[in-house]
Amino acid sequence: MADMFFTKDHEYIVVEDGVGRVGITRFAQGQLGDVVFVELPDVGAQRRQGEETGVVESVKAASEVFSPVSGEVVEVNADLSDHPALVNEDPQGDGWFFKIKLANPAELSSLLDKAAYDALVASLA
Amino acid sequence: MSDMEQAPARTPLYARHIALGGRMVDFAGYALPVNYSKGVLAEHLFTREKAGLFDVSHMGQALLSGPDAARRLESLVPGDIQALAPGRIRYTQFTNDEGGILDDLMVTRLASNAAGERLFLVVNAACKQADFAHLRAKLPDLRLDALEDHALLALQGPAAAAVLERHVPGVSALGFMAHDYFIWRGAQLGVSRSGYTGEDGFEISLPADAARSLADLLLLEDDVEPIGLGARDSLRLEAGLCLYGHDIDRTTSPIEAGLVWSMSRRRREQGGFPGAARIQKELAEGVARQRVGLAPDGKAPAREGAEITNADGAVIGRVTSGGFAPSLGRPIAMGYVPPEFAREGTAVNLIVRGKALPARVVALPFVPNRYHRPVKG
Numbered sequence: 001m002a003d004m005f006f007t008k009d010h011e012y013i014v015v016e017d018g019v020g021r022v023g024i025t026r027f028a029q030g031q032l033g034d035v036v037f038v039e040l041p042d043v044g045a046q047r048r049q050g051e052e053t054g055v056v057e058s059v060k061a062a063s064e065v066f067s068p069v070s071g072e073v074v075e076v077n078a079d080l081s082d083h084p085a086l087v088n089e090d091p092q093g094d095g096w097f098f099k100i101k102l103a104n105p106a107e108l109s110s111l112l113d114k115a116a117y118d119a120l121v122a123s124l125a
Numbered sequence: 126m127s128d129m130e131q132a133p134a135r136t137p138l139y140a141r142h143i144a145l146g147g148r149m150v151d152f153a154g155y156a157l158p159v160n161y162s163k164g165v166l167a168e169h170l171f172t173r174e175k176a177g178l179f180d181v182s183h184m185g186q187a188l189l190s191g192p193d194a195a196r197r198l199e200s201l202v203p204g205d206i207q208a209l210a211p212g213r214i215r216y217t218q219f220t221n222d223e224g225g226i227l228d229d230l231m232v233t234r235l236a237s238n239a240a241g242e243r244l245f246l247v248v249n250a251a252c253k254q255a256d257f258a259h260l261r262a263k264l265p266d267l268r269l270d271a272l273e274d275h276a277l278l279a280l281q282g283p284a285a286a287a288v289l290e291r292h293v294p295g296v297s298a299l300g301f302m303a304h305d306y307f308i309w310r311g312a313q314l315g316v317s318r319s320g321y322t323g324e325d326g327f328e329i330s331l332p333a334d335a336a337r338s339l340a341d342l343l344l345l346e347d348d349v350e351p352i353g354l355g356a357r358d359s360l361r362l363e364a365g366l367c368l369y370g371h372d373i374d375r376t377t378s379p380i381e382a383g384l385v386w387s388m389s390r391r392r393r394e395q396g397g398f399p400g401a402a403r404i405q406k407e408l409a410e411g412v413a414r415q416r417v418g419l420a421p422d423g424k425a426p427a428r429e430g431a432e433i434t435n436a437d438g439a440v441i442g443r444v445t446s447g448g449f450a451p452s453l454g455r456p457i458a459m460g461y462v463p464p465e466f467a468r469e470g471t472a473v474n475l476i477v478r479g480k481a482l483p484a485r486v487v488a489l490p491f492v493p494n495r496y497h498r499p500v501k502g
Contacts, residue, residue, distance in 0.1 A: 033159075033355070034166040036449040037424050037456070039478070055478065057426055059165040059449050060355055081424070 005068065005108055006117035012092060013068040013100075015108065020069055023096040024056060024087065027121045032058040035087040040076040041098055047071065049107050054097050056087060065097060069107045075099040132156075136182035137276045137333035138340055145344075145351050153250035155183035158353040165355035169451040172322060172360055173492075176282035177352035178343050185253025186275050186330055187246045188235075189260065191267035194242035195234065201263055202232070203379060203398045205389035206244070209234040214302040214317055216387050218379055219256060224400025224407075225375040226382070227259065228252035229367065233304045233317060240268070245304070245315065247277070247328070249369045276336030281326030281360075283495065284348040289316075289327055292342055296327060301496040309335065321357065323364025323494040362457060363450050365418060365489030371429055372416060372445040372459055380407040381461065383416045383489070414442060417467050418489040419458040419475065421482055426456035427475035433460050434474045434481060441466055444475060450491060457491045458484070 002016040010028035013020040029035065039055040047053045047067040054065035076098045080086060086095040102108075112120065133156040142149060147158025157180065160168060171177060189198060195206040204217025211234050219227040233245040248256045253271075260269050280289055290297040293307050299318040307314045312335035320326040331339065343349045358368065367373045373382045378400070385393075385408070392398070396405055421427055426448050433442040447458030458475065466473060469488055474481035 034164050036166075037426060039425060057449070059169075059359060059451065060159065062426070062428065 003108070004114060005111035006114070006120075007066065007068045007111060008120065009066050011066060011068050013108075013111070015102065015105075018102050018105070019074060020071070020100050020102055021096050022053070022065075022068060022098055022100060023091055024065065025117070025121075026091050027124075029088050029091040029095070032056065032060070032063060034059050035084045038080040038084050038087065038097065040080065041073045043073055043076060045073045047073065047100065049104075049110075053100075056097075067100060068111055069100060069102050069104070071100040071103040073098050074101050134183075136180055137336050138180045138182065141337070141340060141351075142180065147351075147353060150354070152354055153183055155250060157183060158351075159355045160353040161351050163350070165353070165359065166451045168350065168352045168356035169359050171350045172282045172324065172352055172356060173452055174282070175348040175350070176280055176284040176288050176326070176346075177322070177356065178340060178349050179279040179281065179352050179357055180276070180340075181279050181328070181357075182276040182336070183250035184277055185246075185248040185250060185256060186272040186277060187248070187257060187260075188243060188270045188272065189246055189264070189267055190238075190240055190243040190270075192241040194244050194267055197264050197267055198232070198244060199392070200398060201259070202230075203388045203392050203401070203404065204232065205392050206232055206234070208389060208391070211236045212304050214304050214319055218373070218384065218387070219259065220379070220398055220400040220404070221375060222399050223375075224378045224403030226369070226373045226377055226379060227375060228256050229369055229373060230256070231317070231319065235304075245330075247330075251370060272330065274333060275330050276333050278329045278331070278336055278340060279320055279326060280329070280343065280349070281320045281322040281324045281352075283325060285324070285326040286497065288343065288346050288348050291346075292339065299327075299497075301325075301498050310338065314339075318497060321364075321366060322360040323366070323490060323492055323496075324360075325495055325497040356451075359448060359451055362446050362448060362459070363452055363490065363492040364494055365459070365491060367416075368446055377416075377461070378404055378407060378412070380404055381412045381415050411464060414461040414463055415467050416445070416459055416461055416489075418487040418491060419444065419447070419460055419473070419484050420487045420491075421456045421458070421475060421484040423482055424456065425477055425482055427458050427477050427482060427484070431458070431460075432476040433462055434476060435466065436472065436474075438474075438481070441473070447475075452492050459489070462486070
């Protein structure tokens with residue numbers, strides 16, 4: 001059973017067996033507009049919670065992607081290099097950015113659950 | 126945000142932008158759409174394929190009139206205004222005493238009347254108050270009427286002429302950089318065959334009510350979609366056109382900016398405009414830096430402010446505009462480098478997030494322009 005959490009910066013993380021799949025939310029991609037380039041971390045990179053772990057560029061601007069948790073990057077989404085538009089088309093599915101092995105699963109309790117994130121988005125609309 | 130900050134002004138088309146799903150931002154004091162629901166990429170490509178409708182009512186429009194208005198305006202700009210025939214348009218710049226650019230503008234010579242010569246000016250929104258104050262201070266003998274109640278629409282793209290001709294018969298006979306007046310539903314339209322996209326197209330100055338009606342009619346056409354500021358910027362960048370405050374400003378001269386084509390030989394030789402000493406010196410001896418096109422080898426865009434370095438890692442310039450080119454499917458940029466690095470094909474690096482990304486100097490424009498220039502038989 002996978003658990004999904006969100007950050008106030010509009011990243012999501014889907015956690016399964018101690019590994020989190022991270023991307024930006026449907027709301028975030030809508031705000032950014034057409035994604036034309038994604039810069040991903042190196043596999044093996046260590047990140048602390050809240051640390052910059054990638055960059056997403058739309059036609060309008062570049063935005064940093066922050067890791068929702070601490071850990072080691074174990075995989076990146078190679079499809080985004082040739083198809084950055086996947087972030088727009090399927091942000092919470094095929095448009096994921098990287099997978100990270102959680103160093104401290106307790107950090108998840110500092111993130112938003114779906115209800116809390118939906119409320120945040122509603123307050124921004 | 127401070128309480129003192131004023132709410133952005135609304136153009137006559139504000140309610141249309143909202144109804145069309147425009148993502149509104151404050152741009153030079155005006156609430157304008159960055160994009161509509163289809164997004165910047167789709168809007169950009171549609172303009173290159175069919176015709177895009179832009180609300181550019183934020184720009185400053187004014188009539189400058191009086192005895193010898195053309196000669197008098199030449200005391201503020203390096204463009205050849207005296208040689209401009211009635212109904213013709215020219216691009217020029219207001220220069221400062223140091224030869225930098227205060228603003229860039231379009232000047233149209235209208236038919237003279239009893240009061241003297243008449244010129245129609247279109248200037249940048251962010252500069253318009255300063256430009257008008259400058260004109261009133263320097264040319265107190267002329268009359269300046271700001272057209273505050275007029276909207277400005279741009280219809281740009283290969284389908285623009287056929288579409289506009291259906292509504293305003295006669296416009297398709299205008300050549301590139303020509304202007305004429307047309308009566309449409311009782312309103313006077315000042316129509317220019319010009320634009321900021323590199324495509325054929327028109328800019329239409331008209332009263333607010335007429336602007337709303339004409340925009341509504343044009344948007345009913347299959348070949349017309351509304352286009353926001355985002356695509357306006359990517360289209361002009363692909364066309365190699367300068368954006369004031371970015372690619373040109375008070376420190377850049379028209380020569381450094383590669384705008385020498387906008388000066389006639391007479392004006393280059395005679396001077397007689399602010400900063401002529403610097404500009405003539407640069408014409409004779411060369412410039413210290415010049416605007417170039419830049420094509421990154423990779424996929425990462427380099428944006429405004431990115432440093433340009435040579436093979437040794439020394440900083441030789443800075444990117445002034447940069448982003449993704451939808452028509453090319455890759456990033457492009459413009460910036461300033463010393464002349465020894467300005468040759469086409471020169472390898473440079475663009476510093477993006479601390480990394481040196483290889484790029485090459487390329488010719489401008491990035492996308493060939495398709496202005497309406499009838500072949501003379």
